[in-house]
Amino acid sequence: MVRNSKQRSLLALVLGLLLLVSVLLSVGSGSVHIRLPEIAAILRGAATPNAAVFTQIRLPRVSLSLLAGINLALAGLLLQTVLKNPLADPGIMGINAGAAFGATLIMLLWPAATAAVPLVAFLGGMAAFLLIVGFSWRRNLSPVVLILAGVAVNTVISGGQSVLTTLFSDRLQGVVTWLNGDLSGKTWGQCGLLLVYGVPAYLTVLLLSRQLNVLSLNDNAVASLGLPVRRYRLMLSSVAVYLAAITVAQVGLIGFVGLIVPHIARLLVGGNHRCLLPFTVLLGAVVVSFGDTLARTIVAPVELPVGTIMAIFGGPFFLFLLIRRKGGTV
Amino acid sequence: MMTGKELTYRYPGAVQPALQQATVTLPPGQITALIGPNGSGKSTLLRCLTGTLTPQQGTVWLQNRPLQHLPARQRAQRIAVVQQANQDQPLLTVEEIVRLGRTPFHRLWSSWTTADQHAVEQALANTGLTDLADQSYTALSGGQQQRVWLAMALAQKPAVLFLDEPTTYLDIHYQLGLLQTLRQLSRTQGLTVGLILHDLNQVLQFADRTYCVQAGRIVAGGKTVTVLTPALIRDVFQVEAKLISGTLALH
Numbered sequence: 195m196v197r198n199s200k201q202r203s204l205l206a207l208v209l210g211l212l213l214l215v216s217v218l219l220s221v222g223s224g225s226v227h228i229r230l231p232e233i234a235a236i237l238r239g240a241a242t243p244n245a246a247v248f249t250q251i252r253l254p255r256v257s258l259s260l261l262a263g264i265n266l267a268l269a270g271l272l273l274q275t276v277l278k279n280p281l282a283d284p285g286i287m288g289i290n291a292g293a294a295f296g297a298t299l300i301m302l303l304w305p306a307a308t309a310a311v312p313l314v315a316f317l318g319g320m321a322a323f324l325l326i327v328g329f330s331w332r333r334n335l336s337p338v339v340l341i342l343a344g345v346a347v348n349t350v351i352s353g354g355q356s357v358l359t360t361l362f363s364d365r366l367q368g369v370v371t372w373l374n375g376d377l378s379g380k381t382w383g384q385c386g387l388l389l390v391y392g393v394p395a396y397l398t399v400l401l402l403s404r405q406l407n408v409l410s411l412n413d414n415a416v417a418s419l420g421l422p423v424r425r426y427r428l429m430l431s432s433v434a435v436y437l438a439a440i441t442v443a444q445v446g447l448i449g450f451v452g453l454i455v456p457h458i459a460r461l462l463v464g465g466n467h468r469c470l471l472p473f474t475v476l477l478g479a480v481v482v483s484f485g486d487t488l489a490r491t492i493v494a495p496v497e498l499p500v501g502t503i504m505a506i507f508g509g510p511f512f513l514f515l516l517i518r519r520k521g522g523t524v
Numbered sequence: 525m526m527t528g529k530e531l532t533y534r535y536p537g538a539v540q541p542a543l544q545q546a547t548v549t550l551p552p553g554q555i556t557a558l559i560g561p562n563g564s565g566k567s568t569l570l571r572c573l574t575g576t577l578t579p580q581q582g583t584v585w586l587q588n589r590p591l592q593h594l595p596a597r598q599r600a601q602r603i604a605v606v607q608q609a610n611q612d613q614p615l616l617t618v619e620e621i622v623r624l625g626r627t628p629f630h631r632l633w634s635s636w637t638t639a640d641q642h643a644v645e646q647a648l649a650n651t652g653l654t655d656l657a658d659q660s661y662t663a664l665s666g667g668q669q670q671r672v673w674l675a676m677a678l679a680q681k682p683a684v685l686f687l688d689e690p691t692t693y694l695d696i697h698y699q700l701g702l703l704q705t706l707r708q709l710s711r712t713q714g715l716t717v718g719l720i721l722h723d724l725n726q727v728l729q730f731a732d733r734t735y736c737v738q739a740g741r742i743v744a745g746g747k748t749v750t751v752l753t754p755a756l757i758r759d760v761f762q763v764e765a766k767l768i769s770g771t772l773a774l775h
Contacts, residue, residue, distance in 0.1 A: 401632055408624050412612050415673075417576065419680070420600030420628040464660070465615025 202469060205462060206476070213480050220259065220487040221252040225495060228252070250382075258380045258444065259486040259500070260479040261388045263451060265441040267478025268399065270452025271459075271471065272434035275406050276427045279341050283453040284319075284438035287341065288348030290449070292322025293442035294373055295351050295358075301369050302362040312387070312443030319439030322347050327428070336413075375448035375501020377486050384444050391440040395433050399471070402430060406467035448482065448501045450508025455481055457512075526550040526684050526716055531572050531582035542568040543579070544740045550684065550733075553714040555706060557721050557731035557748070561761060565740040566720055567688065573718060574605050574686050587683065600628035604677035606670075608688040608720075618664070618672050619657040622647055625679025647678035650709065667698035674702070678709070685709075687719040691726070699723075703730045724765075725772050728752055736760055 222228050228236075228244045236245045266284070273282035284290045296318025297311045304310075325347050330339040359366060408416055409426055416423045438452065459474040482500065489503040528548045534541040543565045550556045550573075560566040571577040573584055575591050584591035586602060594602070604625070614621060625647065626640045648654045651671045656664065661672060670690065677685055687706075691699040707730055709715045721727050727734055727748060734752055735745040738760050744751045757765040757772070766773045 404630070404632065405627075407614075407616065407620065408627050410612075410614050410616075411624065412607070414576065414605070414607050415612065417596070418574065418600060418603075418605040418607075419624065420595075420597035422596060460615060464617075466617075466620050 202463060206473070209473070209476050209480060213476065213483070216480055216483045216487065217256055217260075220256040220483050221248060223487060223491050224252065254380050254382045254385050255377055255486070256483055257382075257385045258388065259377050259483040261385065261392065262377070262441050262445045262448060263455075263478035263480070263482030264475050265388070265392060265395075265437040265478075266448060266451040266482070267455035267459075267474050268395075268471075269434040269438040269441075271456040271474045272399070272406075272430050272437075273452070274456055275467070276409050276430045276434075277340055278410065278412075279338075280457070281453070282341065284434065284442075285447070285449045285452060286348065287326065287344030288322045288351055289319045289344075289435050289438050290442050290447055291348050291351040291355065293319035293439045294447055295355050296321075297372070297443065297446075298355060298358055298369055301372070302358055302365050305365070312440070315443035316436070316439040319435055319442065322351060323431070323435040327431075371499060372446040373501075374499030375446045375504065377445055377489075377500050378497060380444075388440060388444050392437065395437050398429075398433050402426070403467060403471055406430075406471070407465075410465065410467075446499070446501060448485075448504055450504045450512065451478060451482060454508050454511055525552055525587060526573065526718070527585045528569070528573055528579075529582050529585065531569065531579040531584065533568055533572055533577055533579045535568075540740070541580075542740055543572065543737075545582070546572075546735075546737070546740075546742045547582075548573070548735050548742065548745065550716050550718050552683070552716045553710050554732035555710050555717040555719070555730055556733040556735070557719055557727045558735050558737060559721060559724065559727055560737035564737045566737040568740075569735075569737060570686060570688055570718070570720055574603055575599050576605075597628050600680060602683045604680040604682035604685050606673050606677050606685070606687040606690055608690075608692060613662055616661055617657070618653055618659050618661060618675075619644065619648065621661055621672050622653075622657075622675045622679050625676040628680060643679050643681050647675040650678055651675040651705065667694050667701075670694060670698070670702070674705070682715070684716040684718065687717070689720050689722065691721065691723065699726070706730070724752060724757065724774070728770070728772060 218230070218233070221233065222230070226244055226247055228248055232242050232244060233248065235242050236248050269284050270282070273284065273287065274280060293315040296314040300307055300311050300314050326340060326343040329343040330336060333339040359369070405421065405426060408419055408421055409430070413423050455478045456470070456474050459470055459477050463469040463473050485503045485507070486500045489498040489500045492498065492503070527550070528546060531543055531546045532541050533543040546569055548556070548569070558566040558569060568577065572579045575584070575594070578592050586594070591599065622644050626643060629640065645654070648657055651674050653668070653671055653675055656668065661669065664672065670693070674690070690702055694702065703726060706717050706719070710717050721731070731748045733746060734748040736743050736751060736756060743760065744756050752772070754765040754767065757763055757774070763774050
């Protein structure tokens with residue numbers, strides 16, 4: 195673990211470079227290769243042969259992958275901290291499933307209304323979360339009850355999802371791609387939308403970031419420091435749900451980012467949220483943009499959904515984390 | 525000065541109140557011990573005094589103000605609590621945890637002041653943790669970890685400090701060290717200390733005042749030497765006790 199500020203700056207520099215490399219790889223590779231000199235020329239405003247591909251396809255795509263990475267990693271970190279549970283993740287708690295169910299419902303039953311997919315996905319995620327909160331409200335939103343309720347809700351929604359996909363198996367094509375996390379064919383409009391939706395959440399997190407360290411203590415300790423535990427927990431987990439749902443609405447299900455990125459960040463810089471928060475954001479962006487490049491190039495010309503890549507690499511990594519940590523600590 | 529007047533608390537759904545008509549006084553600069561058998565209601569009494577529970581009847585007075593009228597933040601500026609055997613394993617350093625004790629004095633955007641830094645350094649010094657300030661909490665021994673939570677509570681600069689069975693899980697060396705620290709703080713800084721203890725000899729040795737709780741009621745209270753008699757110990761704990769040169773022999 196990195197402790198002093200000098201090492202931290204160095205680590206931030208390394209991750210920043212990694213992000214740059216990842217972005218360059220992402221915009222450069224694909225069915226058309228765009229080399230560095232050409233990228234430089236396009237950025238200077240020259241009309242090169244691949245300029246349109248670069249500005250209208252590659253750039254929005256990599257931007258969206260960065261935003262998705264940031265949002266999902268942030269959502270995971272917030273949930274893990276306020277619920278004090280290493281397994282808290284929008285995926286495991288059924289929030290993503292709720293969002294996906296809402297979206298699937300629209301895509302299969304009212305295909306004409308695809309414009310409403312993001313909104314309905316968000317409502318679905320929120321509904322799943324409110325259901326969980328409703329079940330655990332009387333237990334003071336205790337982490338264990340919250341997670342168990344989340345697992346149960348997740349199971350029920352997945353069941354509903356199966357019913358939908360079985361009944362409408364003839365219309366599944368677009369849905370399956372989307373469900374697996376899809377970053378292809380994204381526009382600047384979608385990027386802008388995700389950013390505009392995200393900004394209020396970022397500001398809220400920034401405002402409350404100092405309380406995150408306090409919230410990692412147990413409830414009695416938090417209360418004896420004069421903080422309204424339940425209100426903070428509800429507020430910050432709502433922000434997390436919001437971030438996850440608006441992201442799922444745009445890019446579908448990309449699992450494991452919310453789970454593993456905060457864990458890697460914790461291994462690197464420790465549990466102080468003053469460092470953990472920015473490093474989680476940075477790592478989230480690196481991981482998803484890298485994952486997407488990999489998804490596009492690993493079996494080219496066929497493109498894998500980025501969610502599939504994250505699952506394949508994320509699952510084993512999570513197991514590695516579990517084995518590496520002794521005892522029951524996060 | 526803290527007093528609880530005729531406190532009655534019944535847990536939701538319970539038939540019998542866990543605490544009935546309990547009246548206690550915690551004078552400043554003194555250590556007050558709460559004793560009693562398991563399930564007697566002493567933890568409920570402690571939670572009423574810390575403001576964690578609000579008694580259905582009776583009032584807790586803190587410096588002549590009713591405790592329930594104090595907003596949580598202001599309460600936390602006056603009362604600090606050290607929990608029983610904290611199971612938290614935060615991935616923070618000792619100093620990072622102790623700094624959290626300054627939370628009640630901060631608004632969302634206020635910056636860290638020299639007064640904050642001074643309070644943290646003093647809390648670290650008082651608990652002998654200055655040299656361990658940059659150590660990771662998880663790397664500490666159980667005794668050191670318990671001292672971290674005491675330091676966090678002290679960083680709150682409270683008028684009243686409550687401790688719920690602070691010596692549990694500590695070996696005898698750390699138990700005595702902790703109690704000596706508390707005695708010193710109460711004597712030198714006028715800190716009001718209230719704590720739950722199980723070892724009656726430690727009560728005899730360190731507590732200026734003692735309240736004995738049995739079946740939700742206070743059956744004895746006052747100066748420790750007058751409260752902790754062989755007769756009381758026989759009645760409450762069903763243990764024979766003999767006072768031999770200032771120490772209780774229990775059998």
